[in-house]
Amino acid sequence: MSKFSDFIKHHRATSPLLVSAVFLVFFADSQTQLGFAHGVLFTPLVVVASLTGRLRLLNTISVLSICSLWLGYLVSPAAPDGFSSLYILANRWLATLAIILLWWLGLMAIKAQQQQRLQHLQEQQTKLDLSLASSVAALSHWHLDDHRKIVTLDEGSRLLLGISEQELTLEQFICCFDENSQYRLKQNLQFCAIQQHATMLDTKLHQEAATPVWVKIVAYPDPANPELIRGLLQNVEQSYQKANLLVEQQQRFQQLADSLPVKVWTATAEGIVDFASITFADFCGRDTESIVTDWLQILHPDDRATTLEVWQHAVKTKTPYKVEFRILRADGGYCWHLTSALPIFNEAGDVMYWFGSAMDISEQKALWLKADKLKQSLYQTLESITDGFFTLDQDFRFTYLNQSAAELLSACKQPAPGKLLSEVCYVAGKDFSPLTTAVQRAFYKQQTEQFRFTLPGTALPISFSIYPAEQGVSVLMQPLAVSARMAAAALP
Incomplete structure (x- = not known):
């Protein structure tokens, strides 16, 4: 029966044979008296x-049969x-009902098979996913028979522990x-066996192992057997290396920030200050924690109000931040500082943090003032003199002129x-070229020019x-009259 079922399921000739059989029965029926x-x-x-x-073949054969x-x-x-015609009709109706009943039973059977097949595929996929996940996560399995006090290891656990048993x-x-964690591991296993709760422990392999690494031990009770504890063993050395590297980088950054003459600070992507260098603390006479908590x-x-407004705008627009404000000194005075910060972006274009x-600039600020x-x-002095005076920039635009220059021009x-x-x-109709030409020649040659010129439209x-x-x-x-009087006064 099994071979016959496999044959009709997989053989290509099943469909045409069944259709041909339907027509053969119909031919026999059409040649026989009712x-x-x-x-x-x-x-x-x-x-x-x-x-x-x-399902499609079942529907086709059922419809063709009816x-x-x-x-x-x-x-x-x-x-x-x-021969009674009622008997003939009853026979035909009963045959029709039999076909419909068999079709419905076959439909249910096919759907049940499809459901089983789908469930089987899902189970196979789940097993494959678990296997791949275990492989990627470097998971291996073990179980403890608490009654016998025997631990059984799979191949992955044996390889990780470096043993063959x-x-x-x-x-x-x-x-x-590791010796320092053996007592805690034993307590965890006892707790798991007694309390029926999962436990977890990170530790290193014993130093005598071939490759001592950090591992994660997970133990959980077997729901079907209270005396059996199942567990996972995972190699987490790479994670610990990354964590240690991150800690080292943070320490190096802090040491570098503390050694710089400028005050260094960082903030989260949301604009919350989370680090201030020791130079900040020394300057303000406070600890860094209080500065981070309330830097305003x-x-x-x-x-404060202007600085906070500029900072919030920079965080919102993700643009560089630059502002001048006064910071409280340890002696109670205030010093001007130029503060700037840049947003640090990730590959997706999102701000990871701010570096500021x-x-x-108190000395420069004093010089500027x-x-x-x-x-x-x-x-004020230039405004008080009777001589005209004006200045031009590199493009020969007026940048300043006193009242006397305005009157003379x-x-x-x-x-x-x-x-x-x-x-x-x-x-x-008026020629000012002697003046404009002399100004341009003096600027381009960087040589002082002196000449006399009567402005068109004036007699002076x-x-x-x-x-x-x-x-x-x-x-x-x-x-010129003023110049002449000064020259005459200079003569003996």
Whole structure:
């Protein structure tokens, strides 16, 4: 029966043979007088179709059988005289019901087979996945017979422990691991056996092993046998190496950050400060933990709101951060610092963390403030003199001019900072080229120019002194009458 079932399941000729058998039964039925139970001959064909396990073939044979059954009723020769037509119809209906019943039973059987086959495939896939997972995770298996105190190892466990015996006593098994963890391992196994709870332990193999490495031991009770403890053994040396490497890198980074003259800090992707170098703590007279917890407290009260706003905007937009603010010193004073930070991205383009630094610019800030005061004082002096004075940048744009220069250049277009010299010194029908040419020549040759020139539209000759620099030129305008009086006063 098994060979016959395998034959009809896998042989290609099964389908055409069954279809041919249906037509053969129909032909025999059509040549026989009504009254003979030919309909029952279709039922074995439906049974055979269901044994193939092919749902489509079962449906086809069942439909063909029913159609052939009733078509035979129409084309078959008439029944013998005296034969009841009700008996013929009853016979045909019973045959139809038998075919339908066999079709439904075959349908259920095929679906059950398909379900079993699917479940079997899923089990096979699950076993394969578990096998691959165990292989990738370097998992091996062992079990402990708590009654006999014998540990049975699989091949992977034996290879990892570096032993050839498949069975070890409990004491021998425990001795395979580091001496400092043997007592704890024994306690874990006793706890697992008594409390029926899983336990886990990370330890190293015994130093006498061929390759002492870090391993993870997992023990859990067998649900089917209370006296049996099953376990896993995993090589976690690579994970420990990575963890140790990460710790070393963090220590090296901290040592490097603490040795730098600038103050170093880091923050999470969300903008939460999580590290501050020891230079921060020394400068502020606080411990690094308090600085990390509330870094705004070491800022000058007037700078906190602006600094926090700029920082939150940088974190939100993932753009570099740069701001100046005052930091509290250990003696209670405040020093200006230039603080900047860059977002560090991963391969996916997401921010992993922020790396920042703070540089003391208090001396530079003092020099800048002093330079600003000197600049303001110079401008006040220039405004108070009667001579005209103006400055131009590298593009010959006005950067400054005093009131006297504005009055002397009144014949030109209205001069103002930001305007080009050629734009100001342009009036239709008037020639300002001696002035513009002298300014350009002095700048490009980096040589002082002095000449006299009467601006078109005025009657007052002016002595021009042009002093070039890398950033532009400075021009002193002295009316000639004033220059002559000064020269006369200088004579003995």
